[in-house]
Amino acid sequence: QKEVEQNSGPLSVPEGAIASLNCTYSDRGSQSFFWYRQYSGKSPELIMSIYSNGDKEDGRFTAQLNKASQYVSLLIRDSQPSDSATYLCAVKTSYDKVIFGPGTSLSVIP
Amino acid sequence: KAGVTQTPRYLIKTRGQQVTLSCSPISGHRSVSWYQQTPGQGLQFLFEYFSETQRNKGNFPGRFSGRQFSNSRSEMNVSTLELGDSALYLCASSLIFSGGTDTQYFGPGTRLTVL
Numbered sequence: 001q002k003e004v005e006q007n008s009g010p011l012s013v014p015e016g017a018i019a020s021l022n023c024t025y026s027d028r029g030s031q032s033f034f035w036y037r038q039y040s041g042k043s044p045e046l047i048m049s050i051y052s053n054g055d056k057e058d059g060r061f062t063a064q065l066n067k068a069s070q071y072v073s074l075l076i077r078d079s080q081p082s083d084s085a086t087y088l089c090a091v092k093t094s095y096d097k098v099i100f101g102p103g104t105s106l107s108v109i110p
Numbered sequence: 111k112a113g114v115t116q117t118p119r120y121l122i123k124t125r126g127q128q129v130t131l132s133c134s135p136i137s138g139h140r141s142v143s144w145y146q147q148t149p150g151q152g153l154q155f156l157f158e159y160f161s162e163t164q165r166n167k168g169n170f171p172g173r174f175s176g177r178q179f180s181n182s183r184s185e186m187n188v189s190t191l192e193l194g195d196s197a198l199y200l201c202a203s204s205l206i207f208s209g210g211t212d213t214q215y216f217g218p219g220t221r222l223t224v225l
Contacts, residue, residue, distance in 0.1 A: 034214075043200055043216040044153070088153060097166050098143065098214065100153035 003027060004091050004101035012107045019076040021087050021104050026070070029094030033065055035074045036088040038103070044088055048074065079108045112137065114203050114217035122223045128189040131220045135182050135203030141165075142184040143214065144176060147198040156199075159184055160206070188222075196224045 007022045021035075032051055036044035050056045050063040050072065062075040072091075076083055089101040115134045123129050135142050144156040155168040159178035176186040182203075188195055198221050202214040 043219050045216070046213050049213065095166075097155055097158075097168070099155065100145075102152040 003099045006089050006101040006104045009105040010107055013079050015108055015110050017079050019079045019106055021074040023072045023089030023101055024070055025091045027093040030091045032092035033072045034090040038086045081108045081110050084108050114215055116201050116217040116220050120221045123191050124225050125191055127191050130185055130187045131199055133184045133201030139203035139205055140182050141204045143202045144186050145200045191224045193224050
């Protein structure tokens, strides 16, 4: 079992729709969770970090964390073509390493 | 504030050679982490340095090494290059530790091609 897994893409959504990205992790002791966006040919940039169970909202982005289910998700409301990118889930494990998932490619169709 | 800088941006080497990559973190940041990104394996953790000490290491062979200087700048070295080392090498800096409540900021990366 991989340490951090993400729903396989590519994911295509129409402009204006909600995009839902999912991530599961294996280390139950993990405490810190991050979503990064990476455009083709660019380096990852942080969108959101979340540390407590529940929802965290920032503009059109909402991160959801459920530690009991070892699950973290990212919702993008009112998706725009500029949101087309690869989304990386990252988890800081109990052994102090930040592990990245394989990424989910999102395509927002105008 | 200037971002994370990495040099060189592109590098072409041949098998068996060695290479040194450099990373300058954001001013005031003391933690530097290195990652290797390939299409097949994704973003994989190499190592993290804090205050000139290696805090953590990923599952890479000993050909991969790094160090951090007193000004927090970091270098990584890959010896006896193999074709499979072709990748984008990313450096990320954070205020104290990677993860936690400190955001990691990534540099633009060094694209290494091994022929």
